[in-house]
Amino acid sequence: xxxxxxxxxxxxxxxxxxxxxxxxxxxxxxxxxxxxxxxxxxxxxxxxxxxxxxxxxxxxxxxxxxxxxxxxxxxxxxxxxxxxxxxxxxxxxxxxxxxxxxxxxxxxxxxxxxxxxxxxxxxxxxxxxxxxxxxxxxxxxxxxxxxxxxxxxxxxxxxxxxxxxxxxxxxxxxxxxxxxxxxxxxxxxxxxxxxxxxxxxxxxxxxxxxxxxxxxxxxxxxxxxxxxxxxxxxxxxxxxxxxxxxxxxxxxxxxxxxxxxxxxxxx
Numbered sequence: 424x425x426x427x428x429x430x431x432x433x434x435x436x437x438x439x440x441x442x443x444x445x446x447x448x449x450x451x452x453x454x455x456x457x458x459x460x461x462x463x464x465x466x467x468x469x470x471x472x473x474x475x476x477x478x479x480x481x482x483x484x485x486x487x488x489x490x491x492x493x494x495x496x497x498x499x500x501x502x503x504x505x506x507x508x509x510x511x512x513x514x515x516x517x518x519x520x521x522x523x524x525x526x527x528x529x530x531x532x533x534x535x536x537x538x539x540x541x542x543x544x545x546x547x548x549x550x551x552x553x554x555x556x557x558x559x560x561x562x563x564x565x566x567x568x569x570x571x572x573x574x575x576x577x578x579x580x581x582x583x584x585x586x587x588x589x590x591x592x593x594x595x596x597x598x599x600x601x602x603x604x605x606x607x608x609x610x611x612x613x614x615x616x617x618x619x620x621x622x623x624x625x626x627x628x629x630x631x632x633x634x635x636x637x638x639x640x641x642x643x644x645x646x647x648x649x650x651x652x653x654x655x656x657x658x659x660x661x662x663x664x665x666x667x668x669x670x671x672x673x674x675x676x677x678x679x680x681x682x683x684x685x686x687x688x689x690x
Contacts, residue, residue: 429460431465432575464502467528468486513556513562517530529574561576572617578624591629598639613649
């Protein structure tokens with residue numbers, strides 16, 4: 424059976440500084456879920472756990488938990504999660520104690536758009552350095568003390584890996600520089616730990632050839648037996664439709680099946 428887009432595990436609200444949109448509330452997220460027939464949605468505002476040193480400017484758990492308890496709607500499971508970051512030392516910004524309190528956590532290995540906070544300024548235009556940072560950060564997640572059954576790797580090919588959405592060619596160069604064998608090793612460990620891999624790619628900026636080079640990473644993940652979830656990464660209500668369509672296009676491009684779906688809540 425084809426992979427059903429019945430969920431969204433990556434949604435921000437106005438509590439994320441990069442949103443700051445008064446219309447982006449839990450109530451608006453529920454409205455979106457109803458409009459699109461989603462069964463499960465998760466709030467994942469940006470944060471850094473107060474119990475972990477090394478924060479470079481994110482709000483804490485207390486800030487993002489202001490929405491609790493979440494509003495509920497019959498037929499929709501609405502969960503509380505978060506997107507925790509990593510600093511330049513590859514410290515994962517969440518403790519086991521805080522992770523246990525949350526329903527789901529996503530961790531980006533690709534937030535390399537903060538000079539001297541997540542990547543050294545002298546490495547900013549160095550594709551090889553960015554590739555090393557990417558793998559180092561992934562390694563740090565795999566080695567962390569976390570409840571991996573409810574951890575997702577966020578937007579693995581996001582243009583923020585290259586420093587921004589205006590550096591698509593550079594993004595391709597970075598990803599091309601990482602051999603298949605490296606990805607196979609990393610995804611095999613990801614699968615063994617039981618983590619999810621996010622399907623969250625804006626397919627529009629890519630030519631067919633470039634898109635194939637992006638899809639290479641997700642195809643390797645599938646070969647390694649990884650399970651996938653979708654996320655729109657919506658920061659504003661206008662993002663829901665666009666992100667939803669991106670997810671559908673990725674499901675088709677990868678020919679994902681229902682048995683490949685990651686579901687941290689049915690355990």
